[in-house]
Amino acid sequence: MKKGPIKGTLLFLLMVLVPFFLSIYYVNILSEILILGVFAVSLNILVGQTGMVSLGHAAFFGAGAYATGLAAIKFSTNIFVTLGIGLLFAFLLALIIGLLSTKAHGFYFLMLTLACSQIFYSLVYQWTTVTGGSNGLSGIAPLDVFGDIRLSNQVFVYYFILVVMAILLFLLSRFLHSPLGSVFIGIKENEERMKSIGYNTALYKNISFLISGTMGGLAGGLYVIFNGFISPTDVYWTASGSVLIMVLIGGVGTLWGPVIGAAFIVILETIVSSYTENWMMIIGTAFILFVIFAPNGIVGIFNRAKRIVVKQQKIEHKEPNIIPIKQQTKMDG
């Protein structure tokens, strides 16, 4: 139990040191992994923990990104104010879409989230005066953190994202195994039974949707700070699809799975796209292989490998215990 936080802290320190050793190119890739990691982690609350598979998560990413971007252009240069506005919009959007779609189950829930997010997409696409339409939203200047500290270069942005990610994972690691977290898992396992042991499951599903959507908005806000630009393609349903793939490849319902999934996809995309334009084909193939051979994702593979290693160690430990028994039987004979 106590190994988790230590490993997490070590990883955090390692990540802090990265910009001192690697070029800005790699730092940017890491920033992208962290942002998509936040996005995938947020979807995992819904898909992995509550068992509600959504195909409309990009809407919240978009709401957070556009609201943060617009706030940065029009109101404020403070990062907390602008991100806060982004979160607020994502929260409100999640409230509306959640109330509509959590009434449905399974496939119908998926279709409703998809439809809602596509409505949001066309809103963004067509409301040219505010969102810039298909040109996207650009001209977002670096933001202030406290007083004079400004995220004026990509390394600072990386550190900011890293801190946000660390706080988020810390909170989630507590939440995942908390009493409320177990209510969500119960709903994933058997919603009907949860109702008959006295849980208002509709309420908890909405809470899950709100947390998930608001965190998705946070990912969008971070993205716009990192990128300085957001366009409607990031809100399109294919973006929802690719974050879902990250969650599935990384490991549904685990704390680190979605982050690892995001890293896997981003790295694969970076490497493969330098050789061929058809990198989507490779990711598609990887996805199919995972679904068939490793349905629990990369984390599932790790756990299985760990179990095999632990078992072997146990067998080695047991051997001395067996010898006396053999001796005893000989003595009896």
Next chain:
Amino acid sequence: MKKENILSLKGLSKHFGGIKVIEDVTLEVTAGERVGLIGPNGAGKSTLFNMIAGDLEPSGGSISYFADMINRWPNYKRTEQGIVRTFQKNNLMLGLTVKENLLLVLQRIDKKHTQWWKTANKKNYPSLYEKVEKLLYEWGLQEYSQTKVQDLSYGVQRQIEIIMAIAGNPKLLLLDEPTAGMSQLETDQIISLINKLPSEVTIMMIEHDIEVLFGNMDRVIVLHAGTLIADGSPEEVRVNPDVKEIYMGKEEAANA
């Protein structure tokens, strides 16, 4: 002095299309009573339970719980207020361990279920975990505490189904064939544990094993084709000619 009614059904009916599954059932249950419910297959016993528990909406009539008309209460609210049920077919969180299943019930009773900032373990929630361990000890299931429910035998799952209802602080406990598919030993164990429940807990139990009902219940209700045909003490019901007719056929009943 007459005890207050915990449950009263007035003209309760349930129709599926043209089929009348429950037709005009009126009955009252006083607090603390132990009521058995029997009837041939398709008599509407489970449908009646589903309506009392809020899993099915009645087509007509009313359900009152103490002084409240509860027709419009959703099932989770009825459970919160003390109407707790078990299912005819095991209906559990199969992917979770026995302990986790019970924790889900008990954390709601202890009002800990909305806490999200602390990991659920014995250190953070000592009283909750002690309660679970006590329950498992009482039922002799400690060894399965960390086992996933899906890996357990049907009989053990059945016991967990019942423990989960009992753990839910019932005032009115609805047991839908609790001993179905269990061995004689397991049946005896379950019945004795049900009999040990505090006397203020009202129990309604659907059961096919008539001996179990007649030996342990204060009152037996017989349903046939959706209507109530007999209601009385086990002795009264045993000699009721209508009941004999259903269970033994017309001529044998006449000869008996």
